Amino acid sequence: MAEYDNAAPASFDAVPVDAPLKKIFAREKPNPRWSTHHANKVMTVPIKPLFGRKDKVFTIGSCFAERIRLYLSAEGFEVGPPMQDVPMAPDRYKIDRLPARPHMDYFNSFTIRQEFERHIGELTFSPDDYWMTKDLYWGGTRAYQDPYRRMIFGRTPEDLMEANRLASAAIDRGIREADVFFMTLGMAEVFRNRKSGLMACQKPGYAGGAGEDETEFHMSSYEENFENMERVIQIIGKVKPAARIVLTVSPVGLSRTFGRDDILVANSEGKSILRAVLGALSRKYPHVTYFPSYEMVMSNAPTSFREDDGRHVNNWMVAKIVQAFKSAHFDNGDQVASKQAAE
Numbered sequence: 587m588a589e590y591d592n593a594a595p596a597s598f599d600a601v602p603v604d605a606p607l608k609k610i611f612a613r614e615k616p617n618p619r620w621s622t623h624h625a626n627k628v629m630t631v632p633i634k635p636l637f638g639r640k641d642k643v644f645t646i647g648s649c650f651a652e653r654i655r656l657y658l659s660a661e662g663f664e665v666g667p668p669m670q671d672v673p674m675a676p677d678r679y680k681i682d683r684l685p686a687r688p689h690m691d692y693f694n695s696f697t698i699r700q701e702f703e704r705h706i707g708e709l710t711f712s713p714d715d716y717w718m719t720k721d722l723y724w725g726g727t728r729a730y731q732d733p734y735r736r737m738i739f740g741r742t743p744e745d746l747m748e749a750n751r752l753a754s755a756a757i758d759r760g761i762r763e764a765d766v767f768f769m770t771l772g773m774a775e776v777f778r779n780r781k782s783g784l785m786a787c788q789k790p791g792y793a794g795g796a797g798e799d800e801t802e803f804h805m806s807s808y809e810e811n812f813e814n815m816e817r818v819i820q821i822i823g824k825v826k827p828a829a830r831i832v833l834t835v836s837p838v839g840l841s842r843t844f845g846r847d848d849i850l851v852a853n854s855e856g857k858s859i860l861r862a863v864l865g866a867l868s869r870k871y872p873h874v875t876y877f878p879s880y881e882m883v884m885s886n887a888p889t890s891f892r893e894d895d896g897r898h899v900n901n902w903m904v905a906k907i908v909q910a911f912k913s914a915h916f917d918n919g920d921q922v923a924s925k926q927a928a929e
Contacts, residue, residue, distance in 0.1 A: 601902055607885045610906060612913035629885060631910050634875060635917035636830045637766045642666060644760045645689075646698055647770030650836040650879070652689040653899065654768060657908040667760025672752050679740045679749035680723055690753065691736045693772040694806070695814035695860075696785035700734055702821045704754070705761055715782055716746055717796035731795045733779050736787040739795070767822055767829055771864070772836040774811065774856035775844055777801035789844065803844045811863045819871055831874045832915070833864040837883035837890075839897045875915070879907045 601608065608627040617623060617630040637643065643665045645655045655665045670688035672681060682690045692698045703709035711734065721729040723739060730746040732738040735753065740746025777786045779801055790797030815833070822829055835857055843852035861880065868876035883890045883899055890903040 601906065602889045605886050605889045607882065610882060610910040610913075612910065629878075629882060631878065631914040633914050636832065636875060636915040637663075638917045639663075641765035642763050643766045643768055644764035645768045645770075646692055646701070647768075647834075648693050648772030648836040648838060649689075649691055650772070650834070650838055650899065651768065651770040652687065652691070653904045654770070654879075654908065654911075655689060657904055661908070661912075666764060667757045669753075669756050672756050675745075675748075677724070677741070678745040680737065681749050681753055682735075682737045690757075691787075693736075693788065694774070694776045694785065695771055695811045695818075695863075696776055696806070697734060697787050698769060698771075699814040699818050700784060701757065702761075702818050705758055706821055706825065711750075712782075713743070713747060716740075716743060717800055719796040720794065722794045733782075733786045733797070733800065734784060737793050737795070761822075761825065764826060765829060766832065767826075768832045768834070769815075769818070770834045770836045771811070771815075771860045772838065773840060774806045774859045775840070775852070776804050776806050778804050805845055806859070808859050808862060811859060812866060815863060815867055816870075819867065819874060829873070831871075832877050833868060833874060834877050835860045835864060835880040837880045837899055841897065877911060877915075879911075882907055882910065 606627060607629055610629045610631065612633050613630045614633050616632050617628065623629065639662075641663075643655075643658060643663060644667060645651045645658075645665055646667075659665045668688075669681075669684055669690060672684055672688075674681070674685050692701065700709055704711070715733065717731040717733055718728050719731050719739075721727060721741075723729065724741045726741065730740045730743050732746060732750055735750070738746065738749050738753065740749055777789060777797065778784070779786050781800065785804075786797055786801050788795075788797075790801055819831060822831060840849060840853045840856065843849050845852050847855070857880070864876050868874045883903055886903060888896065890900055892898045892900055
């Protein structure tokens with residue numbers, strides 16, 4: 587059995603014999619009949635060329651976005667943002683899981699929107715907008731944490747500012763260079779920073795950080811998530827007018843809920859809100875595509891999930907998703923944008 591991690595290295599394990607969904611095809615016209623799906627254990631994805639070999643892909647979102655990044659990178663595509671180029675100073679700051687894993691997680695639409703608004707100068711974070719927490723890394727009495735990006739800690743406030751400056755530079759470069767934006771939303775349950783009114787990157791206390799006293803729980807609505815992602819689409823349209831946008835829902839379930847319902851009920855509601863939002867946006871904007879990785883995974887449950895936690899997606903399933911994404915959306919030309927501009 588393969589050794590798994592939330593973002594295991596790309597591998598192409600065989601499809602289990604008991605997988606309910608055997609085939610995923612790219613077709614000009616998707617299958618409209620349940621009877622065909624049931625009889626043939628098949629799913630179809632509409633063909634829509636979105637990227638070529640030289641197009642650069644920008645991924646942002648949950649840990650599932652990191653899985654997609656790893657598999658696309660393993661197949662030779664250039665995928666950003668270039669977090670691997672961020673200079674690290676472990677005696678001064680920590681940035682998520684860099685340098686081992688060049689990705690930063692954004693689990694909700696609020697923090698993704700905040701990142702894009704920061705990019706265009708519409709949102710500026712105050713230099714003293716940080717949390718003080720216990721020092722788990724440098725042997726001191728306290729450390730300083732960024733509320734809005736996951737697991738960014740500084741030994742001093744100045745070190746935290748430097749870490750954020752470097753992370754911002756890499757993200758900004760990724761946005762400027764991207765031809766395709768691949769975004770994955772993970773959850774509707776969020777935590778609002780009482781001081782600023784902005785949404786925090788993670789649940790209180792995550793990775794030994796702060797947030798217990800600094801935040802309040804908020805169950806976000808369809809309307810809020812629609813507004814967030816529409817604003818992101820509008821910003822991308824201004825800074826990268828020819829870019830294509832791919833939206834997905836992460837199939838990774840909540841590790842726990844902070845609401846009143848059972849975990850299964852809470853997870854279903856949150857994913858349903860996000861799925862409905864992304865479907866509506868893909869119908870409203872021609873350059874926005876919903877890619878059904880969520881449906882691919884859920885249609886193959888439980889075999890599509892790891893046995894050890896039942897939440898994270900097995901390697902073979904991620905490989906099938908990337909293969910389906912390429913079959914439906916990869917153009918054999920160099921760059922889809924340049925071809926379209928010439929037509």
